[in-house]
Amino acid sequence: MTEDRMPAGKLIRPLIALACLLWFALPVPAASKKGAKRTLAFAAEMAQVGSWHEATFRWNSVLSQDGDNAHLHNNLAVAAEALGNWDEAAAYYKQALKLETDNFHIQENQRRFLIFLERLRRHADGEETAPERLVTVSGGGAKRKGKTFQVTVGLPMPPRLKLEGDESILIIDFLADETRFLDINREMVRFLRSAFRNRTAHEILDIVPPPAVPEQTIEDLLANTEFWKHLHREYGADLIVSGVLGFDREDISGYRDVDVVSPTTGQKVRQTRFVEQERFSYHIEVFFIDGKTGKLLYRDKLQRSAIIRGTQNDPITTFFDLSDTISAEVLAIVTTQIRSDTRRVFKY
Structure with a gap:
């Protein structure tokens, strides 16, 4: 009578499977936890x-072993924002809040991210970027859970005009009101040429004197x-920049309530005094024209x-100071600008 025997292969395979299950069921070794912390x-x-x-x-390497860690999902969302991967950032924030709905830091990060997306949409549509619309995130009773630190992320805002990057730009005269104290046309052309040359990769055509615009509405x-189109043929300009410019100076001296320090008591007191001061007003409407077609882009x-206090202020200095405040917005029409914002990142 023969004895029934199980083949060796059939016996070993179940044992290996059982050993694997027992291995994964064991607690994570302390060495692995220390490695993850490092x-x-x-x-x-x-x-x-x-x-x-x-x-x-690094965060992804830890996430592969700890997939339900909301803090890691938050950190990866912040990183995705900084790298310009908006869809990834949205997905990571969604998962982070799914895992920890009441975490204030994650909620606030997502709220600021949604505000940025709204600003990005308005920017692409050519709308005003302020004031922001109210943005809320899901979840209530938020708690400041987890140890965090603040980081600054640079969020890229794409240009409003999608150019190839190698276009030649010609900046010509503006329709400008004459002023008795400053040739604003000449100074604006000089300022814009310098700004575009220093902060873009485009070829800036340095035509002297700059072409004048026809006297038209x-x-x-x-x-x-x-x-x-004539300017395109004459100078090879792919993109032409012009517009309307105004700069005014007004004496607004008069009696004002001002805070002064009393020489007797050393305390601040409010007194009415005659204050000499000037108001400088500056406005610009800028046009970007396709040289080949002559159409407004x-x-x-x-x-x-x-x-500014006083009545002998230098108009040229003020003009360039005010021009500096608008340069980023003008350049943003043709170049990517970086908008800085803050986020909270979890240490672990």
């Missing part, structure tokens, strides 16, 4: 210095496609003002 500490250092690719790699000038209107 990895997270290094990732935090990389985030603080803006090395987001490196930080992302604004709308007639914009409709004068033959004039713009984009227009934007900006205004600034400044009140």
